[in-house]
Structures are given as C-alpha cells and as structure tokens.
Amino acid sequence: MNARTKIIAGNWKMNKTVAEARSLVCELQGRLATFSGCDVVLCPPFTALASVAKLLESTPRIQLGAQNLHPAPKGAFTGEISASMLSDVGCRFVIVGHSERRRYFGETDAFLRDKLLAAVSAGLHPIFCVGEELADREAGRWPDHLRSQLQAVLHDLPPSILMEVVLAYEPVWAIGTGRTATPEQAQEAHAFLRQELERLHGNSVATGLRLQYGGSVTPENAREILAQPDVDGLLVGGASLEAGSFASIVLSVE
Ligand code: PEP
Numbered sequence: 001m002n003a004r005t006k007i008i009a010g011n012w013k014m015n016k017t018v019a020e021a022r023s024l025v026c027e028l029q030g031r032l033a034t035f036s037g038c039d040v041v042l043c044p045p046f047t048a049l050a051s052v053a054k055l056l057e058s059t060p061r062i063q064l065g066a067q068n069l070h071p072a073p074k075g076a077f078t079g080e081i082s083a084s085m086l087s088d089v090g091c092r093f094v095i096v097g098h099s100e101r102r103r104y105f106g107e108t109d110a111f112l113r114d115k116l117l118a119a120v121s122a123g124l125h126p127i128f129c130v131g132e133e134l135a136d137r138e139a140g141r142w143p144d145h146l147r148s149q150l151q152a153v154l155h156d157l158p159p160s161i162l163m164e165v166v167l168a169y170e171p172v173w174a175i176g177t178g179r180t181a182t183p184e185q186a187q188e189a190h191a192f193l194r195q196e197l198e199r200l201h202g203n204s205v206a207t208g209l210r211l212q213y214g215g216s217v218t219p220e221n222a223r224e225i226l227a228q229p230d231v232d233g234l235l236v237g238g239a240s241l242e243a244g245s246f247a248s249i250v251l252s253v254e
Contacts, residue, residue, distance in 0.1 A: 010240025174215025
C-alpha cells in the first residue's frame with residue numbers, strides 16, 4: 001500500500017442480493033472508469049463476495065473487503081468465516097470492531113484484537129473502527145474513550161502489524177443518524193488518534209497509518225471532511241448503497 005493514499009470504503013452491511021450487488025458494482029465501475037485518485041474498497045455481505053470478486057478482476061483499483069471475520073483459522077464455529085476464507089475469495093480488507101458488532105454481538109476488545117491479528121496473518125488489511133457514544137461526546141469524555149479502545153486492541157503490536165491497519169474513526173452518534181461530525185470535530189479526533197498512536201507506537205506508525213472518518217458521510221459533506229489534514233479517507237455506510245452517491249463521494253477526493 002502506498003503511504004496514506006486516500007481510501008474510500010463502502011460498508012454495505014446486510015444489504016444487496018447477489019444480483020443487486022452485481023448491478024451496483026457494474027454501475028460503479030462505469031462511473032469510476034477513468035478515476036484513479038484513491039483506493040476504493042467495497043464490503044458486500046458474505047453471500048456476494050465471490051461474484052463481486054469476479055467483477056472486480058477488471059478494475060484492480062477497486063478492491064474487495066469483508067464486513068467481519070472469526071479469529072480462529074478453522075473448525076467448529078457454525079456460521080462463521082475465517083480470515084483465510086476471505087483471502088481465498090479475493091478480499092484484501094476486512095472491517096473489525098464496527099460499533100454494530102460491538103453493540104449487537106457483544107464483541108469485546110480482546111476478541112477484536114484476536115480478529116485483527118488473524119486478519120493480518122492471512123494477508124488482509126483490517127479496517128479497525130473506534131468511536132465514542134453520544135454521552136461520551138457530550139460529556140467531553142471522547143478522548144478517554146478513544147484512548148482506551150485504541151490501547152486495548154493495539155497496545156503492544158509491532159509496527160509490522162500496525163502498518164497493515166486502516167484506522168476508522170466512527171463516532172457512534174453519527175452512524176446511520178444523518179448527524180455527521182463537523183469537519184473540525186473529525187479533524188480534532190483524527191489528530192488525537194494520531195497523537196495517541198505516536199505515544200504508543202512512535203512517529204513512523206503515527207504518521208504512516210491511514211485514518212478514515214465514518215458516520216453519515218454524503219456527497220455533500222465528503223469533500224470538506226476529506227480536506228482535513230489528518231483524514232485519509234472515509235468509511236461510508238448508507239451512501240455506499242447507491243452507485244451515484246458512492247461514486248460522487250469517491251470523486252470528491254482531490
Ligand atoms: C458505517 O456503518 O460504517 C457508517 C459509517 O454508516 P453511515 O455512513 O450510514 O453512517
């Protein structure tokens with residue numbers, strides 16, 4: 001990966017049949033045909049990974065990601081998917097620690113750390129999500145919250161693992177709510193994360209890691225958020241489900 005090339009990822013969550021996924025990808029490929037200004041990652045549901053992988057063979061700049069993985073390499077984990085299965089189907093990225101997984105599936109920091117390590121061992125880039133709840137934002141406790149999420153999962157990892165990670169700042173109060181962080185709030189949180197990375201892991205990790213913002217990103221607000229010096233990309237949920245809006249977010253990378 002190039003150092004801090006902008007990266008826009010679409011998290012489709014539990015949406016799209018195989019046919020719908022295929023049609024979204026084809027339309028995106030058309031709209032982004034001449035664009036090479038950043039890395040683009042699509043994270044369809046598991047059921048669509050294989051057919052999306054096939055379509056993406058013709059546009060290597062658009063890469064495949066998964067939304068989840070299990071940390072074990074294989075075995076009796078009914079319903080789960082391992083890192084090597086994702087890599088085998090063509091994934092290069094995998095989302096780890098999304099607030100919906102933390103909230104609805106009780107995923108703990110220790111479990112997320114295992115997932116992140118499993119992902120990197122299989123050659124995947126984890127998109128590791130952190131972000132505070134509204135109460136923490138309103139009480140001014142967001143830095144403590146981010147510090148503890150970061151520390152719990154990344155604390156003693158070597159740079160060789162950390163440099164494979166994309167860190168996504170996703171304030172929980174902004175996800176799917178239509179309430180986006182202001183560009184200033186996003187920059188402040190990203191700068192704080194970089195400062196914490198520097199404290200924990202030194203300057204080359206802090207300045208080399210790519211940081212994404214996620215939370216109600218739209219074609220209208222993408223450009224201003226992306227213009228912030230510590231924001232290297234976006235993790236997009238709702239607006240990635242439609243080719244026009246996702247392409248226009250990608251095209252807002254300068
Ligand atoms: C997300 O789920 O990662 C996300 C950012 O969703 P949305 O863009 O819909 O807020």
